[in-house]
Amino acid sequence: EAEVAQSPRYKITEKSQAVAFWCDPISGHATLYWYRQILGQGPELLVQFQDESVVDDSQLPKDRFSAERLKGVDSTLKIQPAELGDSAMYLCASSHKGLAGAPTDTQYFGPGTRLTVL
């Protein structure tokens, strides 16, 4: 069964350092999402890609966060500089592009990257 891959699974860094997370969606999935899940809360969308284009980054802290999906396949989320409050699980998800050209509704999640900022 195809899965969403993420790496690394765990990352410990010091504040003010740069970190990067990688996601490889299920093959053929046009839509890719990055969510942040703070401990004890539900995930919140950071950025959504349709192919290589960003369609929603309204909740992405753009002063320190960046995301790219250059070839419309895998994606990288970067934080520079990291702050203590960035400690969280970062989840990547992907979904099909439906017959009408819009994403279908089921999102498949990867195992996540747990970030700890010291």
Next chain:
Amino acid sequence: AQSVTQLGSHVSVSEGALVLLRCNYSSSVPPYLFWYVQYPNQGLQLLLKYTSAATLVKGINGFEAEFKKSETSFHLTKPSAHMSDAAEYFCAVSRRNSQGGKLIFGQGTELSVKP
């Protein structure tokens, strides 16, 4: 704006007992509704979804949920709890649009199952 409220951050049941996890939603348009399960240090797995077909939705692992528009609810149930059901459960809502798919999650309910 859409939102989801999960009643009870922690639910504890005995093995073999009924599981009931509550979810209420707010949406100005017909929503799509989802239940996901998350095991420790893992991603989320879809249990079931409502997409405006049958109001009673059956999912994996014996779970089901009923969409009640009059009550704006989408509660998750399972007749008989198993130890392996212990996990975090998230209710989510989305609104389909041309770029679709954004999920808005509730705060989650941690389910404990006692032997």
